[in-house]
Amino acid sequence: MGFFCIVAFLTFQSAGFAVFLEPEHLPTAASEHRGLAANRAGTYSAWFHHVARKYPDKSQPDILRDLVARTPGEERKWFAAAKDAGLFSEAIELANCTPCSPQTLTRAACDVKDKNAGFAVDAAVTALR
DSSP: OOOHHOOSOOEETTTEEEEOOOOGHHHHHHHHHHHHHHTTSSSSHHHHHHHHHOOTTSSHHHHHHHHHHHSTTOGGGGGGHHHTOOOHHHHHHHHSSSSSOOHHHHHHHHHHTTHHHHHHHHHHHHOOO
C-alpha cells in the first residue's frame, strides 16, 4: 500500500474518459473492477442487476457504462439490460452506436409504448435505420 501513499493521483483511461482517483479511493476502484467480472451472469441484464445490487451506492448509468466499457464490441447486447433497468436514453444511445437487431428494437418499442411513448418512438425509428 506504500505505493498508493506516494502517488497523489492516478489517471485511468477507459473508453476515452480520464478518471482521476485519489489514493484513498484506489482500493475501492480495484474492488469494483474485480466485482464487475466476479458478478458475471447468464445474461447481460442479469449481470447488470447483480452488479447494481452489489454496489447500491453507485448510479445505474455509471454501472452500465462500466460494464459496456468492460465488454468492447458487445454494446448492442447491453440494450436490453438498459431498457429493463429503465435507462431508456442510455438504451437508445447504445442502439444508435452499434448495429442492433430491428426485431429487438421493434419488440422493445411495443413492450413500453404505453409506459414511455418517447422511448417507443425512438426505438422504432432506430429499427428503421
